[in-house]
Amino acid sequence: MKTLKRRENIKGWSISSVYLVYTAIFWGYPFVWLFILALSKWNFLTPRRFIWFNNFIKLFMDDDFWRVVINTFNFMLYFIPMVLILSMLFALALTKVKYFKTFFMLSFLVAYVSSGVAYSIIFSKLFAVNGPLNKLTYSLFGVTIPWFSQPQLAILSIAMMVTWKFIGYYGLILYSGLVAIPKALYEAAELDGATRWIKFWKITLPLLNPSLVMVLVLCISLTFGIFTEPFLITGGGPMKRTYTFQMMIYTNAFQKLNPGYASALAIVTALISFGCVILTRKLIEREVSYS
């Protein structure tokens, strides 16, 4: 019996050790270095020296940093309501239809597997001054819309692109939440004479809470990770209004050759992102029981 236990131990650890060694190199080492760098001044070439919390102090006095914070929340203000309402409508519509269900799912999901680089290029052409979209608005209303050169419109455009990409995915998460709600609840409510609205507010939304929280958390994490779209389409402009945390990390580390500052920024970005997620959970998450 004892030998069997020992054999299991050896076997388990020998398989796991492969992973542990790999993780130590490609996860542990960078993890430690992230904090070393954040407390250092370095330009990749001359010797590194510790400047302790100076990077963080400098960061909080950096106008660019506050610009990015405002941009990020500005983006969320457009993106989150848009994506939530639309994916909710999509999920509700899916519960109503009998035919072509898979076709609808796939046509919305195919956006989700679009390549970041390719779709950024395509949308920049579609939304271009002389692009198909402006041709359409011009023929209908006689105006062209400066999608990427007016600051608020530029943020909205990128929010629309990201919404286009993620609705299918979020809609499906909400849809599987909707399908899991027991039919008996609705039937009982109908016997009590509940209207559609009451059913939606009193049954659907509360029971959908876990899926909604999950979508919200995904939205928040995604917002803090945006890089490709603004980098390729607007370059962070106009007037730095589409400058994101990821672009700022990239610029500081690899163009201004200041990896210490970029690491400090990465830590702060992660903390703000965690903060938003925790706050969302505290405000919105409810215990759900189907009884």
Next chain:
Amino acid sequence: MKKFWMIVLYIVLFGASLLWIYPYIWMFMSSFKPSAEIFTKFWPSHFTGEHYKFILSAAEAMQRPFVRALLNSIFISFTVTFAVVFSSAFIGYALSKINFRGQKALFNFIIFQMLFPGFMFIVPLYVLIRALGLVNTLSAIILPGLMSAWGIFMFAQSYKSVPNEYIEAAKMDGASDIWVILRLMIPLSRSTASIVGMFTFIGIWDNFMWPLIVISDYNKMPLSVLLASFNREYGIYVGPILAGSVIQTLPMVLIFLIFRKYFLQGISMSLK
């Protein structure tokens, strides 16, 4: 009345579906249009393959080797996907079916790892790759992706639903652990393997920021970075850019369509 609203709903959904696929249609159609008609006509006077020809041959002379980049992308994505699925299948087995001391701690560590967003590691990982002398090599893209905490977690979760009796029965017949993993566990978790494989492939194929940082040599670039650089420097060549975008998008869409069943399953499994 009810029937009327049903019909309206179908019309709206079909309209929205078309609107959602439209960028793809436009990209695909335009990549076959003559240059002069890309922004002017929806239905061109004739279709042409010139942009594809341009990208696959003429771009080479402009120091933008698309074919090479395509092969780089294929090589990187297949290597990483295979490594992730294979390693996750084995390590997930240890975490769910072998009782060893510290198993629980290891499982918690993997969940702990998944809490940290990838962008935190970009700068220090670059420092590591630089220290290893791997900047400007394909290894710089491949090595950091070989194993995935998320993949291991997915496999471990899916193995938990396989009854232990199966494994014991196989072992009674003299099967080794490796046989059990390859001939029993992986076939039983086919959908998990597909989900992990698909998301890994799409993620690595489409990875842009990391290769942009570690690769500056045009001959070593994956397609995503080369396409972006071509778009920045030769923006006037709209046709070839669109053709390149089609080539960059196609594998992802094809894989998605082939594995769509598992994709829908994966989402309803809830990727918590």
